Amino acid sequence: MSVISENKLIESVEIIKINNNYYDYKYLRKYIPYLIKYNSNNFYICNRDYEYNGLDIMETPNIINSKITYLFKDGSTCWTSDNKRNNNNLKKIILEYNELTKNKNCLNPNDETKKLMSLF
Numbered sequence: 001m002s003v004i005s006e007n008k009l010i011e012s013v014e015i016i017k018i019n020n021n022y023y024d025y026k027y028l029r030k031y032i033p034y035l036i037k038y039n040s041n042n043f044y045i046c047n048r049d050y051e052y053n054g055l056d057i058m059e060t061p062n063i064i065n066s067k068i069t070y071l072f073k074d075g076s077t078c079w080t081s082d083n084k085r086n087n088n089n090l091k092k093i094i095l096e097y098n099e100l101t102k103n104k105n106c107l108n109p110n111d112e113t114k115k116l117m118s119l120f
Helices: 025-031 083-101 111-116
Strands: 002-005 008-011 015-018 021-024 035-038 042-046 067-070
Touching: 015 025, 015 083, 021 025, 025 111, 035 083
Parallel strands: none
Antiparallel strands: 002 008, 015 021, 035 042, 035 067
């Protein structure tokens, strides 16, 4: 939701609590992988807005013999007003991410994503 005050657009901030830390929803949306495109050696991560962080491209990069896995299985976000549920949902995403990317080289690494993917 946005508000106009004195001719200025002021955006609201949605805060999500995860593992006793607070995060801005937009930050999570940008840096938590939504999908992984991978093969046996390499992978790319793509966020919820289909941006490949660090690559300045919106189209899918070419990777030979690749598969795509969506970490958000139901097509929605994992965030609710229930902090315990948020933690459980993110743990599932992190476990799957770690399993899919184990012993593979990330072709668009990002420090913020690395931090989030190591929360649990």
